[in-house]
Amino acid sequence: MHAASAVPDFVLDPTTEWQECRQTIARFDGFLANTRMYGFTLVTVLLTANALVTTNPAVDRAAASIVVMALLLALFMIDNFYWALLLAAVGRAIEIEATATHISGVLSARAGLSHSTALVLTVYDLFVLVAAGIAFVAVLTTSPVAVGGLVALSAAVLVELAAMHAIYELVERPRSTFSKGFWKAMSRIRPAPDSSSVKGSA
Numbered sequence: 001m002h003a004a005s006a007v008p009d010f011v012l013d014p015t016t017e018w019q020e021c022r023q024t025i026a027r028f029d030g031f032l033a034n035t036r037m038y039g040f041t042l043v044t045v046l047l048t049a050n051a052l053v054t055t056n057p058a059v060d061r062a063a064a065s066i067v068v069m070a071l072l073l074a075l076f077m078i079d080n081f082y083w084a085l086l087l088a089a090v091g092r093a094i095e096i097e098a099t100a101t102h103i104s105g106v107l108s109a110r111a112g113l114s115h116s117t118a119l120v121l122t123v124y125d126l127f128v129l130v131a132a133g134i135a136f137v138a139v140l141t142t143s144p145v146a147v148g149g150l151v152a153l154s155a156a157v158l159v160e161l162a163a164m165h166a167i168y169e170l171v172e173r174p175r176s177t178f179s180k181g182f183w184k185a186m187s188r189i190r191p192a193p194d195s196s197s198v199k200g201s202a
Contacts, residue, residue: 014096021093021104028086032079036120039075043068043127051134058138062149065135069128069160076124076164080171083117087171121168125161132157 050064093104111117132153139149170179 018093018096021089021096024089025086025093025104028082028089031082032086035075035079035082039079040123040127043072043075046071047127047130047134050131058142058146059149061138062135062153065131065138066153066156068131069156072124072127072131073160073163077167079120080167084171117168117172121164124164128157128160128164 046064046068050061050068053061090104090108094102094108097104099105135153136150139146139153166178166182169176170182173179
């Protein structure tokens, strides 16, 4: 048995770390811009095609709308993944700057005042409602009206909107009552592993 060699503490120069934080912020800003630009373009094309191609049966148009809503949810989850990482980088940059009057703190405050994330959530909500509207019109204009289809569409829309707003709450307001309760419930379902079980052998 060999004793484990001591590993010296890794010390990073604050200026170097701050520069890396700013580069990371710029990188994730680019990821977010591209995700939203290409994602919204694709969703717009799909919704337009589904609305204009009226020769398809109502069930096909409703199914296409549900697929678009699923795509929107996946896009929203990717969007918030990058946003959460960007927030972490911004938070660390503000810690290094040690004041809210430097660039990271000022930009973060400006972004908060603009309510940009709430506006992005509203855009996603509108896309979901448009997709659902196309499906509802397709089902309601058929005879006889498929009541079961309307119920399924309504449930799909409510579940999607609830999921989006829950994700938004978890990312944007991690200290809210909902977020704390959610993570507390998750910790009960999947408790953290015991530290003693992950220790390596000497």
